[in-house]
Amino acid sequence: MQKGKEEICEITFIDRKKVSSVKKKMKPEATMQSLAETFKVLGDPTRTKIIFALSQEELCVCDIANLLGATKSAVSHQLRILRNMRLVKYRKEGKMVFYSLDDDHITNLFSECLRHVEEYD
Amino acid sequence: MQKGKEEICEITFIDRKKVSSVKKKMKPEATMQSLAETFKVLGDPTRTKIIFALSQEELCVCDIANLLGATKSAVSHQLRILRNMRLVKYRKEGKMVFYSLDDDHITNLFSECLRHVEEYD
DNA sequence: AAAATGATTGAACACTTATTCAACTATAAT
DNA sequence: ATTATAGTTGAATAAGTGTTCAATCATTTT
Numbered sequence: 123m124q125k126g127k128e129e130i131c132e133i134t135f136i137d138r139k140k141v142s143s144v145k146k147k148m149k150p151e152a153t154m155q156s157l158a159e160t161f162k163v164l165g166d167p168t169r170t171k172i173i174f175a176l177s178q179e180e181l182c183v184c185d186i187a188n189l190l191g192a193t194k195s196a197v198s199h200q201l202r203i204l205r206n207m208r209l210v211k212y213r214k215e216g217k218m219v220f221y222s223l224d225d226d227h228i229t230n231l232f233s234e235c236l237r238h239v240e241e242y243d
Numbered sequence: 244m245q246k247g248k249e250e251i252c253e254i255t256f257i258d259r260k261k262v263s264s265v266k267k268k269m270k271p272e273a274t275m276q277s278l279a280e281t282f283k284v285l286g287d288p289t290r291t292k293i294i295f296a297l298s299q300e301e302l303c304v305c306d307i308a309n310l311l312g313a314t315k316s317a318v319s320h321q322l323r324i325l326r327n328m329r330l331v332k333y334r335k336e337g338k339m340v341f342y343s344l345d346d347d348h349i350t351n352l353f354s355e356c357l358r359h360v361e362e363y364d
Numbered sequence: 365a366a367a368a369t370g371a372t373t374g375a376a377c378a379c380t381t382a383t384t385c386a387a388c389t390a391t392a393a394t
Numbered sequence: 395a396t397t398a399t400a401g402t403t404g405a406a407t408a409a410g411t412g413t414t415c416a417a418t419c420a421t422t423t424t
Contacts, residue, residue: 158288164282165281168383178264183402193385202402217391234351239278316416319371320413
């Protein structure tokens with residue numbers, strides 16, 4: 123077992139040049155976390171559907187719940203997450219609350235991924 | 244409480260025109276699931292970093308583990324998930340296994356999201 | 365053949381998370 | 395004011411997930 127290692131793991135063979143080259147290109151930890159978090163928020167079927175629906179029309183919670191076949195509560199919980207991530211915004215009109223997308227980037231991201239998914243099988 | 248409802252939830256007020264209009268535009272359930280699943284796979288920091296690293300260079304498991312400061316085991320587990328989703332491919336060379344990206348779409352998706360993340364705060 | 369090593373795997377564990385249920389708020393209608 | 399309803403919220407529960415640890419496989423080296 124050769125000497126000279128770092129980090130947590132018991133690594134014994136590394137292409138140091140390659141690794142340090144890639145290491146330089148790596149984004150900061152915080153950026154990576156944000157990146158992962160953004161994908162994660164989009165990575166739940168209920169939220170995926172909500173965002174797709176809102177990309178078509180401004181909708182109230184009831185409409186969304188009806189559209190997805192989910193309870194208002196479940197939808198509301200998910201909307202809160204999307205709100206916290208600033209992916210959706212809302213507008214109150216009497217008793218009702220209308221939601222719409224707050225971020226054009228997401229629409230692009232979405233259609234890009236949709237293209238990917240629809241292409242393969 | 245007015246009559247005429249469908250689905251699971253106790254919905255009493257819906258803009259039926261809007262809802263059915265959006266319903267028509269909705270993608271099939273399977274498509275939505277794939278979409279969500281794809282985002283989900285990208286939505287873990289370890290996998291995010293692996294994919295970013297592989298977008299720069301072909302790397303073996305040890306190199307990736309060293310780069311991320313994770314154990315080989317943890318990396319291997321995540322690589323299996325990425326393999327199953329056909330996001331990475333591998334090449335054996337002796338004892339070592341070299342991984343690389345298997346999908347150009349993901350790179351686009353990735354840089355699109357990165358642009359989004361780096362733009363806001 | 366035996367030892368060493370890169371990599372994979374399964375089980376266990378701690379942690380996260382999505383939905384449900386019930387209670388609650390706020391607005392509108394009677 | 396009372397009732398009804400759109401929506402939110404917190405707690406509880408069940409399901410899912412990432413890492414670690416130990417064992418194992420596969421290939422190379424001695």
